[in-house]
Amino acid sequence: MAPIRLTVVVPAYNEAEVLPLFHARLVGVLDGMALDARVIYVDDGSRDGTWLVLNRLMGQDPRIGTLRLSRNFGKEAALTAGLDAVTDEADAIVIIDADLQDPPELIPDLLTRWRDGYDVVYATREHREGESWFKRATAHLFYRLMARMAAFNVPHDTGDFRLMSARAVAALRQLRERQRFMKGLFGWIGYPHTAVMYQRSPRQAGRTKWNYWRLFNLAVEGITSFSILPLRLATAVGVATSVCAFSYGAGVFIKAVLWGDPVKGYPSLMVVVLVLGGLQLLALGVVGEYLGRVYAEVKQRPIYLIETACQVPMMPPLHSTARADAPPSVAVASLPTKDPR
Template identity: 50%
Template sequence: MKKISILIPAFNEEEVLYSLYSRLSNVMDGLIEYDFEILFVNDGSSDGTLSILKFLREKDERINFLDLSRNFGKEIAMIAGLDFVKGDALVILDADLQDPPELIPEMIRYWEDGYDDVYAKRRSRTGETWVKKWTSAQYYKLLRKTTRIPIQEDTGDFRLLDRRCVEALKKLRETQRYTKGMFSWIGYNKKEILFDRDPRAAGQTKWNYLKLIDLAIEGITSFTTFPLRVSSIAGIVISFLAFVFMIWTVGKTLLLGDPVSGYPSLMAVILFLGGIQLLFLGVIGEYLGRIFNETKKRPLYFVNEYNNEKATNRVQNEEPQNERSIK
């Protein structure tokens, strides 16, 4: 019997967990030819999420939970879950029920047909403002044009991955993670299915615009050096224009006797060039900061407990997390 793992990162999701479990149970009970496990990754929740997960585990042995030592963010929570899942295939699912669990049987059918990565593309996005939809579309358009990797538009983390995709993702241990791009980077045989995304079942979204901007910068700097190339090209263009302006100004003064403009033009040029320099220094700083974080070689995460057993965290830095690091 093939085993299907369902990975669910959870941060302060106490309001939706029972509804999520109910819908997942209906799906799993309808697929009796498969063995299921659900792995919840509690990403440092401050509400009753962990208590509910422990209660659900007592009720259903298919449920496992991984409690991280603090809030590391969803991207890190996902790689932590990848290190612990045991299935022949893995389904990544958000806890807020915006991604319907009822799509899992269709994903499994395509997986059985030979596809390694069955990803769900949003046909519509209920509950999101037009500003968010528009900015998202423009961001993905920019990202696709600036990278050689075929980034998937209007897709999130909701997908089924074959075991070999999971093993490939586990080898990517960088601390600055943009998992949506990593799904594309590893390749393999992909299949798209369409769905209508629902609004959150309960609770509040954890993604405000500042976090979304940070994630967007993460995606651009992780998968393309285009901003650095723009800096170089802009530097060449501005230097050329400055040289032409200098020749024109000197020539006009020597040949026509026109006086050189003073303070206003000088300040305008200084402020313009100063702003451009600071902007490009910031771009370089973004890449330099990522190099700095990677060279520290810190563990991606620490585990507090796995299924009520305290973690030792002995091998966190040397190899991917697994159950041998649990007492």
């Protein structure tokens, strides 16, 4: 029987310090299985020598292909670029980060569940080592909030680390929105799925790229990309406020007309005005978030641009800077002697 054709997609941003450690562990896992394996690294506009490290690794291992994006487009775009570069011959595709918080040693377990007939096998964290209680608590809250707001399954405590079948990746490639929340897109496509539990380790080297502000923006991206509940909540609050305001106004009018009781209390009037003003600004902010995403989508800009592709198929013109009349062949770029960045 022919060996399984497995492709591993690894996005990397400023991971020069940890990449040699990661690749050594990944190769140890892949060499221990009967696989026809390939690894696609995506350099998301790194500025720390990541591209040079990837070039050295590629010179040592012919199974490696690399993409270098023209700038830092973000992890979601880098993942998309890597998945777009997977050839149609691949039977299964693994997505994993390079920081070694997700262990490559879990890949055999993911493959086992894939052989059982699942199209998506995601790795769910039982424990998150090396993270503050605040980050764990907010992540816990976010995943459960998304699960309630989305119209499909969004697994709790699950990141991008997963294995997907070829047909699942083909379905994912059809989703070309510019504002991307990959965890939601993974759930949206459906297909039979299951979880493999694991203990998440602390980062082995380098520094995390995800501060609280970026995590907050990612959470807003996820909620607004897959639910209109915030808009409905804003409408409900507006209706409730209008009913209360009408009832209060009717009461004041009746008291003034029937009993001649004048309206009293400048402070109470100011409180009402400020509360209503705050609610209006909140509703405008919610609408603005959705409108901003519509604005980004209608411009139809590419999700990413590729500066260099080595030992991977060139992307279609929509997703790369390749000439529109260039054949979709394998492009092998010359390896630079130094990183111009």
